[in-house]
Amino acid sequence: MEQDHQDVVTPGKMVRNDIHGYEPADLNNVNREPNALRVSTSPDIMETPTQKPAEVTSSAGEQENQVGEDDENHGENAHSQLVLYDPTITATAEAKPLRARKKSLPNYTSRAFPEVGAFAVQCARCFKWRYIHTKEKYEEIREHISERPFYCETTREWHSDKSCDDPPDLTQDGSRLWAIDKPDIAQPPPGWERILRIRAEGGTKFADVYYESPSGQRLRSKVEVERYLEKHPEYVARGAEPNKFSFQTPKPLQEEYVKKRRPAPSHDINGAYDVNPISWVPPDGNAGLLGGSVPSAPSDAAPLHVPDGNSPKKARLTGKSDAVIK
DNA sequence: GCCACCGGTGGC
DNA sequence: GCCACCGGTGGC
Numbered sequence: 288m289e290q291d292h293q294d295v296v297t298p299g300k301m302v303r304n305d306i307h308g309y310e311p312a313d314l315n316n317v318n319r320e321p322n323a324l325r326v327s328t329s330p331d332i333m334e335t336p337t338q339k340p341a342e343v344t345s346s347a348g349e350q351e352n353q354v355g356e357d358d359e360n361h362g363e364n365a366h367s368q369l370v371l372y373d374p375t376i377t378a379t380a381e382a383k384p385l386r387a388r389k390k391s392l393p394n395y396t397s398r399a400f401p402e403v404g405a406f407a408v409q410c411a412r413c414f415k416w417r418y419i420h421t422k423e424k425y426e427e428i429r430e431h432i433s434e435r436p437f438y439c440e441t442t443r444e445w446h447s448d449k450s451c452d453d454p455p456d457l458t459q460d461g462s463r464l465w466a467i468d469k470p471d472i473a474q475p476p477p478g479w480e481r482i483l484r485i486r487a488e489g490g491t492k493f494a495d496v497y498y499e500s501p502s503g504q505r506l507r508s509k510v511e512v513e514r515y516l517e518k519h520p521e522y523v524a525r526g527a528e529p530n531k532f533s534f535q536t537p538k539p540l541q542e543e544y545v546k547k548r549r550p551a552p553s554h555d556i557n558g559a560y561d562v563n564p565i566s567w568v569p570p571d572g573n574a575g576l577l578g579g580s581v582p583s584a585p586s587d588a589a590p591l592h593v594p595d596g597n598s599p600k601k602a603r604l605t606g607k608s609d610a611v612i613k
Numbered sequence: 614g615c616c617a618c619c620g621g622t623g624g625c
Numbered sequence: 626g627c628c629a630c631c632g633g634t635g636g637c
Contacts, residue, residue: 484618491620492628505616508630534629 403483407457411436415455420445423474426481432470464544466493466537476527483536493545494536500527508534 406425407416417439419425424445428437442449449456459465464485475481478501485494498506500522506512512532516523539545 486619490618495618510630536628 403485404463405457408432408437410439410451412438413451415439415451415453416457417442417447417449418456420447426472426474429468429470429472430474459540465540467540468537469533469535472533472535473531476522476531477525478522479527481533488544489546491546492536493539496534496536498532506532 403422406419406422408419408425408428409416417437419428428435428441439449439451439453457463466485472481475498480499482497482499482505483494484497486492495507498512500506500515500519504515506515509529509532513529516527516529
């Protein structure tokens, strides 16, 4: 049924625009189309009183079929990938916010947004979304997505055996927050973990990426990585080269998820006041605003959620101090 | 005291 | 306008 959008990524250029997956036109539609996206808080997820993650709904989901039709610019092998944040899934079992995990707190009271709940990649041929069962697999696919487009059949690698004739594993509906990932990001070096944290809605940025070294050291920028590797050549010897680290973050499909920076005291042409880009409904924990969109759908299975969650101790590398960990 | 998360901005 | 980078701090 519905598949969602067809992202188009031209093999050659994988940069920002492509990343959005949607070709621009499409993207725009999504944003403009009143119904295209809806935000909602997810009721059933943690009871975070304050900022809850919002989810993106895309009625666009229903357009899937029109893939070929509405805008097809995905002429060539359109393919792209998308990270799917599914708070529901994440909130359920194993995956817990780091903080909670760490302190073994059962609740989700922290503002922390859980890690990504599930990963999906779009088939370059039929444009259906397929779950990728593990973060590792996802990272592997993403690393070469440009040269090696993903197709339904790729799921054979993990014995999922989907084909383009099968219904999509998931579609965009209101149950998840979708974001489009950047392609071709190197897999983390052996022993390292790349961690993506989604920030709360309405903030100045969408997400943060960190790398956690085999010893549990968390690094949050290339500069920190380089500094760290200089002190720990042993990791370099084991494959941790600076160019294997990428701090690029995915982009939320719902553009307003992130606050625009400085609306600039503009008056726009029509004299109209600037359209306040952000008219948030404060996350008062009210689930209402959502247009009740689609019943969440894919129901079950979430074969994949990501995280594994155990991580050693973390130490933070502060600017100049050396942070060594052993 | 620590650190996860957030904001802000310099530099492109 | 964007985003890499890093300082600050609330919540634990």
